[in-house]
Amino acid sequence: MRKTEIAVIGGGPAGLMAALAAAEMGAEVTLVDKNNNLGGQLVKQTHMFFGSEKEHASTRGIDIGKLLAKEAQNHSKIKIMNNSEVIGYYPDDGVIGIEVEEEKFVKLKADKIIIATGASEKFLPFVNNDLPGIYGAGAVQTLMNEHGVVPGNDVLMVGAGNIGLIVSYQLMQAGVNVKAIIDAAPKIGGYLVHASKVARLGVPILTSYSVKAAYPNQITKALERASIWKVDQNWQPIPGTEKVLKVDVLCISVGLSPLAELLWQAGCNMKYVPQLGGHVPTRTNDLETSVTGIYVAGDVAGVEEASSAMIEGRLAGLNAAKSLGYDNGTYEEKHQEALNQLHDLRSGPVGEKIREGISQLVS
Amino acid sequence: MLLQNGIPTTEDLETRIPPKERLAKGPVVMIECFQEIPCNPCNTACKQGAIQEFKDINDKPEIDYDNCTGCGLCVSKCPGLAIFIIDETYSDKEATVSLPYEFLPLPKEGQEVDLLDRGGNKVSQGKVVKIRNGKYEDRTPVITVAVPKELSMVVRNIRVGGDGK
Amino acid sequence: MRIEQHPILTFEKKKEVEFTFDGKKMKGYEGEPIASALHANGVMVLSYSKNSHRARGFYCAIGNCSSCLMTVNGEPNVRVCTEKLREGMVVETQRDRGDLK
Numbered sequence: 001m002r003k004t005e006i007a008v009i010g011g012g013p014a015g016l017m018a019a020l021a022a023a024e025m026g027a028e029v030t031l032v033d034k035n036n037n038l039g040g041q042l043v044k045q046t047h048m049f050f051g052s053e054k055e056h057a058s059t060r061g062i063d064i065g066k067l068l069a070k071e072a073q074n075h076s077k078i079k080i081m082n083n084s085e086v087i088g089y090y091p092d093d094g095v096i097g098i099e100v101e102e103e104k105f106v107k108l109k110a111d112k113i114i115i116a117t118g119a120s121e122k123f124l125p126f127v128n129n130d131l132p133g134i135y136g137a138g139a140v141q142t143l144m145n146e147h148g149v150v151p152g153n154d155v156l157m158v159g160a161g162n163i164g165l166i167v168s169y170q171l172m173q174a175g176v177n178v179k180a181i182i183d184a185a186p187k188i189g190g191y192l193v194h195a196s197k198v199a200r201l202g203v204p205i206l207t208s209y210s211v212k213a214a215y216p217n218q219i220t221k222a223l224e225r226a227s228i229w230k231v232d233q234n235w236q237p238i239p240g241t242e243k244v245l246k247v248d249v250l251c252i253s254v255g256l257s258p259l260a261e262l263l264w265q266a267g268c269n270m271k272y273v274p275q276l277g278g279h280v281p282t283r284t285n286d287l288e289t290s291v292t293g294i295y296v297a298g299d300v301a302g303v304e305e306a307s308s309a310m311i312e313g314r315l316a317g318l319n320a321a322k323s324l325g326y327d328n329g330t331y332e333e334k335h336q337e338a339l340n341q342l343h344d345l346r347s348g349p350v351g352e353k354i355r356e357g358i359s360q361l362v363s
Numbered sequence: 364m365l366l367q368n369g370i371p372t373t374e375d376l377e378t379r380i381p382p383k384e385r386l387a388k389g390p391v392v393m394i395e396c397f398q399e400i401p402c403n404p405c406n407t408a409c410k411q412g413a414i415q416e417f418k419d420i421n422d423k424p425e426i427d428y429d430n431c432t433g434c435g436l437c438v439s440k441c442p443g444l445a446i447f448i449i450d451e452t453y454s455d456k457e458a459t460v461s462l463p464y465e466f467l468p469l470p471k472e473g474q475e476v477d478l479l480d481r482g483g484n485k486v487s488q489g490k491v492v493k494i495r496n497g498k499y500e501d502r503t504p505v506i507t508v509a510v511p512k513e514l515s516m517v518v519r520n521i522r523v524g525g526d527g528k
Numbered sequence: 529m530r531i532e533q534h535p536i537l538t539f540e541k542k543k544e545v546e547f548t549f550d551g552k553k554m555k556g557y558e559g560e561p562i563a564s565a566l567h568a569n570g571v572m573v574l575s576y577s578k579n580s581h582r583a584r585g586f587y588c589a590i591g592n593c594s595s596c597l598m599t600v601n602g603e604p605n606v607r608v609c610t611e612k613l614r615e616g617m618v619v620e621t622q623r624d625r626g627d628l629k
Contacts, residue, residue: 034591041590046536048442048503050402052420058404058440060502060536120592130595132572132585139589139609147564148531148539173466174531187366192398193443195369200520202483205368221583222572259592307401345401348421467535502536 004030004079006320007096007110009086009262012040013306014298014313015116016068021317021334022114023077026326029317030108031078032098034085038072039065040118041138042306044145046173047166050191051307054341061306062145081106089113089265091291112293112320115263116313119256119277119299124158127213133223134214137167137253144174152249156226157181158211159253162305165194167251172201179245182209184231191350208232212242214250226250258300266291275357276302282361285339286319287312295320302361304354311341365397370481380516381428381449390433390450390459394424395519396443408440435461435495439503448507449515458515459492461507469494469504470523477525478510478518485525486518487511529568547617562608562619563589563596574598574608575622598622603629 008019011033019031037043045061056064072078081100088097096108121136123129133152135143137159140151155176157168160183168178181198186208188195195205209228217224230241257278263270268281269290280302281289288295297316298309315338322331346354365371381391392413394405399421406414406424413431414424435448438461448461470476470491478487489508496504510518531539542557549571556565563574563586573583574596586596591610600606601618604626608619 048404048440050400050442052401052403053407057402058408058442062537120590121588123587130577130582130584132574132583135586136588136593139587142589143564143567144531145537147560148534148537149564149568150529150531151567152529173535188369191400191443192365192369193396193400193441193445196365196371196395196481197369197444199369200479200481200483202479207367216583220573222585344420347419348399348401350398350400350421465535467533 001095001107001109002030004028004108004110005324006030006112006114006317007032007108008114008116008317009096010040010116010118010298010300011035011038011069011072011080011082012116012118012298012309013042013064013068014118014309014316015040015114016072017310017313018114018116018295018297018317018320019072019078020068020075021314022321022326023075024328025318025321025331026328027077027321027324029078030081030110031072032081032084032086032096032108034083036083038069038080038082044138044141045306046145046170049307050305051345055307055310055345057307086262089262091266111324112295114295114297114313114316114320115300116296116298116316117259117262117300119258119303121252122255122257124211124252124254126211128216129214131214131216131223132221133248134250134252137163137251140249140251141167141170145170150174150176153177154179154245154247155249155251156211156228156245156247157251157253159183159255160185160188160190160195160205160207161253161255162190162194164251164253165190165198167253168198168203169194169201172198172203176249178203179247180204180206180228182206182211182228184208184210184235186233210237211250212237223248223250256299256303258303260300263289263294263296263300266294268294271361273302273357273360275353276304280357280361282363285362287316288319293323302354302357305345308342308345308354311338311345314338315342368482371395371397376516381426385428385431386449386451389452390435390448391428392426392431392433392437393447393449394426394441395445395447396423399423402442404440404442405437405446408437410434410436435505436499438463438505439495439500444503447519451512451515453509456512457489457509458512459507459509460515460518461493461505462519462521463503464506464521465503466523468523469496470506470521474523476508477522478508478514479520479522480517481519483520485522487514489518491521529570545613545615547613547615547619549619550621556613558614559612561589562598562600562611562613562617565613566608566619573621578623578625581623597626599626
């Protein structure tokens, strides 16, 4: 069995920052990630990030991912296990079970654990929603921006939140036509600057519209058309308002839900908080869950933005290290700075939902 | 209708259009940022003290138009691609609009392109006057196009290879 | 269906390898996910659901959702959205639950 002081599970923005912060305080860290490359979903974010300089604003997500990954790789206190998928946590023994390279089973015991496993894309019920050609918006982003393959020719984007708007823009950048972006809500959920960006390209954004059905090509069995219809203020579809779009790709971008399996296994106190995307753990202000020694950061702690995920990671890393007695004299200052940054990012009108959600969880 | 389709209305724009007197003096910034979001790189990018420091990172940018030189260093740094430079003194009949353009193919200087409004509709044709696409712009090239003067507040995108070629 | 030119990204050319899909020879890049190689070859239907026999493609592309299970080199239930393509791989449409060997 391997041993480490702090195990960080997930090498996305939150996990990378957690590992770096803990190592910088002097703790010995093992960072476990199922992918070959570190960076999590940053590896496909070709757009510039918001926030301030401290959160790498104006830098593209892909470049932030590379920067943090390199820093972690070069840090002598951080041991990286990539191509390593955590497949279970055994709370009685405090052992993390890891499948390495799909061959070896490795047991890892850590004094403290930071869970930063991220989130997965939600699905949407409608007729024929399982047709090939219907993808999560993030999946299309992976296919295009990571692997260089376009999903098809004509796209219907369902969901006008930030992911739906950003992926629409990126589809257009890859030369794919986005026929429309629809959202059942009466107003655009994502940042309006993202909406204006796609509007300028001539992509219509239709609010108060939802998908009625998808239709396959009889020969290929893959998506060929989709129908949409207007919904009223009670989210009920209005018959007679149907429009049919000829599309071979339909992207679903209706939110993410936290990948919280390990938290459940660990016996963390979980609560359903719709503002944060689903079941999330109760935690202290310092991101420790109800199970002593288990911390959370990033989307698994509540679906938000990558910039706040990075700071949450930093906060969790600092605190996990501190709890083991590591403090190089800068803890107080860095800890306060991270709390201030999180406060600033969430204090505006677009942070209202997040504030409401977190207030239900912090003890 | 900004909240419904992403296209700002005349009323939305009124709050963001630089003063007439300032427009008459030469190139000046116009930031089409209508929502309080946590973001401040425009302030960080401005070396002229024109885009004011944010008290709260969620504030919308405030501009001291007298300090703005229209240098355009903020254009490629806005993550929302919401910053434009307008020069209404370019010629008798034409103004220029400098805009961020992250698409291929890039036009060439002197090339005639389609001029699009905020809804992506073609409103005219115009010549590309200048392209800035260096290390600083970092894959967000800034394209300056000549537009009929009356369209200086209308044109916000271009299309390469349309009727205008 | 591969992106040749992109305003932000440059894709490094990887080694081309051959594989088969339901007996048909195809080409892809070594180390890319099998699903992306299939997609680049125009293959969108990866499997059929075991009860209603409905066509399935991938959904999440990052190994979370299990919509993309195929038989690879005789082994069923392989998530082809994350499984890396290798020279000579035998990839087959999966139509049932598959048997463990």
